Amino acid sequence: MSFYVSRLICQRIIIVCAFALAACSAFATELTVVTEELPPLNYEDHGVATGYSTELIEAVLREAKIKSTVNILPWARAYQMATTQPNTLIFSTTRNADREELFEWIGPISSRQIYLYKLKSRTDIEVKTVADSFHYKIGLVREMASAKTFLKNNNVPDTAIDYAPTAESNLKKLLVGRIDLIISLDWSAAYQMKKEKRNPNELEPMLVLDDKSSYYFALNKQSDPVLVRKIRKAFEKVKQSGLMDRLRNKYMH
CATH class of the missing domain: 3.40.190.10 (Periplasmic binding protein-like II)
Structure with missing residues (x-):
């Protein structure tokens, strides 16, 4: 094997390893998920987070192959975390002018009256x-x-x-x-x-x-762009599956 061929093989191995490392790094990015007690959208039942929006985000994260736990907190604390900590997702969140530049918005997930x-x-x-x-x-x-x-x-x-x-x-x-x-x-x-x-x-x-606003999932604006794209893509796929309609029938009727 010539020196040039060996060098070429080594360069390709380095490139493949670099891509693999980047992919692992993106996959390993930790996501913090916070919400509040706002049934039937999100609430705790016998120590377990549940509700329309909770089941929806859990389905989205499964589709995106992201592991995380939904943490139910007082709204003021959850909101403070979401606005100050990268890679933090909060729901169910109203999208309005005051919040527009603070988050990456994914949704809408439900109407709001x-x-x-x-x-x-x-x-x-x-x-x-x-x-x-x-x-x-x-x-x-x-x-x-x-x-x-x-x-x-x-x-x-x-x-x-x-x-x-x-x-x-x-x-x-x-x-x-x-x-x-x-x-x-x-x-x-x-x-x-x-x-x-x-x-x-x-x-x-x-x-x-x-009666003109809607609820969304919202990610801290400084979150990993790869993470945001994965969640956004997974949401669109789950949306097309019809799960949102099934969850509305389960929790809101």
């Missing part, structure tokens, strides 16, 4: 405009997009605001009379009422606050 609710039994509460709600105590989930949008778009007095860490605790305060109104996703409100062994019809929607 936000209402201002009261208990139907509270006949003393009358709300025909957003300004009317300022006369009452309004329950908001801290750092949730619906709460932030409500505060941004309206000059809400501090005296009208009562924060909660989760949608579940927010509803419980409404049920015991600690607050007068809540802002909630329609699916979440109905699910939480059933969880409390209450009839969802006990809630009365007073105003539609947002």
Whole structure:
């Protein structure tokens, strides 16, 4: 074997090894997945993360051959991690102008309808405009997009605001009379009422606050581009499989 042939073979081996190393490195990139208690989209059931969006992201990661565990945290903490730590994915996340440049967006994964609710039994509460709600105590989930949008778009007095860490605790305060109104996703409100062994019809929607947004999976903007591409490609394949419709029937009807 000539020197030049040997050199050529060595060069090819080096190139193949380099590609293999790069592929292994991309595959080995760790992904952190965080979410909150927002049933039926994402929630914990007997210590296991489940829900429409949870099952969907698990299917996407299986398709992408990425191993990760869904961590359920208070929304403020999950959001802080997603905005500061590369290779962190958060869901179910509202895509809006304030967040647009913070994330790589994958979706949409579901529609989103936000209402201002009261208990139907509270006949003393009358709300025909957003300004009317300022006369009452309004329950908001801290750092949730619906709460932030409500505060941004309206000059809400501090005296009208009562924060909660989760949608579940927010509803419980409404049920015991600690607050007068809540802002909630329609699916979440109905699910939480059933969880409390209450009839969802006990809630009365007073105003539609947002029915034009959607939920997405969102990856920190500084995440590994290879990782982002793999997840995006896997999502499109899972979407075409019809799984999203099957999960909607399972969790939302």
